[in-house]
Amino acid sequence: MEPEHKRAPADRSRLLPEYRALLEEQEALGAPAMETLSPQQARADSEIRLALHWGVKDEVARIENLEIPNGDIGLKARLYRMAGTRRTILFFHGGGWMVGSIETHDGPVRTLANAARANVLSVEYRKAPEAPFPAALEDAEAALLWLQANGGVLGLDADRLILAGDSAGASIVASLAIRARDLAVPLAGQVLIYPATDLAGTSASRAEFSSDFSLHQSTMVWFAENYLCGGTPPSDPRVSPLLAPDLSRLAPALLVTADHDPLRDEGRSYAQRLIAAGNDVCYEEWQGTIHGFFIMDRAGRAARKLIGRIGEWAESLWNRHDGAERGGD
Numbered sequence: 001m002e003p004e005h006k007r008a009p010a011d012r013s014r015l016l017p018e019y020r021a022l023l024e025e026q027e028a029l030g031a032p033a034m035e036t037l038s039p040q041q042a043r044a045d046s047e048i049r050l051a052l053h054w055g056v057k058d059e060v061a062r063i064e065n066l067e068i069p070n071g072d073i074g075l076k077a078r079l080y081r082m083a084g085t086r087r088t089i090l091f092f093h094g095g096g097w098m099v100g101s102i103e104t105h106d107g108p109v110r111t112l113a114n115a116a117r118a119n120v121l122s123v124e125y126r127k128a129p130e131a132p133f134p135a136a137l138e139d140a141e142a143a144l145l146w147l148q149a150n151g152g153v154l155g156l157d158a159d160r161l162i163l164a165g166d167s168a169g170a171s172i173v174a175s176l177a178i179r180a181r182d183l184a185v186p187l188a189g190q191v192l193i194y195p196a197t198d199l200a201g202t203s204a205s206r207a208e209f210s211s212d213f214s215l216h217q218s219t220m221v222w223f224a225e226n227y228l229c230g231g232t233p234p235s236d237p238r239v240s241p242l243l244a245p246d247l248s249r250l251a252p253a254l255l256v257t258a259d260h261d262p263l264r265d266e267g268r269s270y271a272q273r274l275i276a277a278g279n280d281v282c283y284e285e286w287q288g289t290i291h292g293f294f295i296m297d298r299a300g301r302a303a304r305k306l307i308g309r310i311g312e313w314a315e316s317l318w319n320r321h322d323g324a325e326r327g328g329d
Contacts, residue, residue: 010212015260016288018300023213023290035222039098039129046099054107054297058114068123070142076124077143078102079154080113086157087118087318090147092176094167094193094292096223097128097136105166108295108307112164115311118318119156121147125172128223132230133239136168140176148185160188160321162314163251166294167263168223170195174241174270177250187251189317191310193294194256194263195270197242199224199234203265213260215291220262242270252280254313256306258289282313 012020031049034042062081067074089112093105102109102122113120125139144161151158163180165173170192177190210217228234237244253274257267264285271283286293289302297303 012212012260014288015290016300016302018302019214019260019288019290019293019296022296022299033216034099034219039127039226043099043127046095047101047104050095050100050104050295051106053292053295053299054303057107058110060110060113066121068143068146070139070146073126075126075139075143076102078106078109078122080109080120080122082113082117082119085118086155087116087160087314088147088151088156088158089113089116089118089120089162089164089191089314090144091120091122092125092140092163092165092169092172093122094165094169094294095127096219097133097168097171097227098223099127100168105295107297108303111297111304111307112310115307116162116314117311118162118314121156129226129229133227133232134230136172136227137175137179137238140172141179144176144180144185145183159186160318161186162189162191162317163187164191164193164310165195166193167291168196169193171197171239171241175238177253178237178241178244178247180251181249188321189252189254189314190250191314192253192255192267192270193306193310194258194261194291195241195267196220196263197270198240198266199228200240200243201266203262203269205265206262209260209262209264213262213290215262217262242266242273247273247277247279250274250277250279252282252317254282254310255284256310257283257285258291258293259285259287260289261291263291284309 061083064079066077093100102124123143126135148158163173255271257264274281
């Protein structure tokens, strides 16, 4: 008789073959779960592991390493220059608010700059648990306000910024877009790649994909506990934008979910709430994909396809702005 605790194998039949192969390879390696490590160990490990997901890096016109002031601290940032344009994306990397950096996302951000034919400023915010919420969101707001104040000097268009981020970075972007509205800071758009929008929730996709895929429930709990260790409840709308009482008058959004992702349902729900509040929303669920595929260039073609789609959407948005301005002349 089989032990009662033995689970049925995960149904990966609808995954793209490259992601099935990736998950099987990771299982064969038998690496320890991230939550079994100290935050510092997990961060050091992720600097290597996450960066390895990307293959050959694109060339861009120029790269500048910057420091953005936020009170007594300086935030590391990297500006990817695209020749001949002032259009700009402000990017925040994923990593559960605990890991990840401008280095781990260097590959996909280079590709994003080329795909959107725009400058991209990638910002490294403070990490939990050393700096729990609201540190990351405060850093993101500081970066936005700094860019608005200094964009002209840098040759960047700070009045038509597009915010973008993946996973935890997308969660930060969602909250930052709400904050920008409240501060009357102009935004052209926001790109939310499989965002975490409800840290208090227990959706069907969180249960369905709780293990055996790229992001485990135990890891998500560990991320949230460390992110909120300063005492912020998970129902706070600043960490769970799905619970925000007012989502009206926000920047146009491109919201992407992966269909084999525990965060899928809260991404869907956030898109539905944005639409219901009267916002311009493009929602896309990418079939056969897993959480993290935005940075998984080595695994297959979906990462670059997604980034190409983001570039098309961003260019279309900016072109609409240009057309509206010409029409008003």
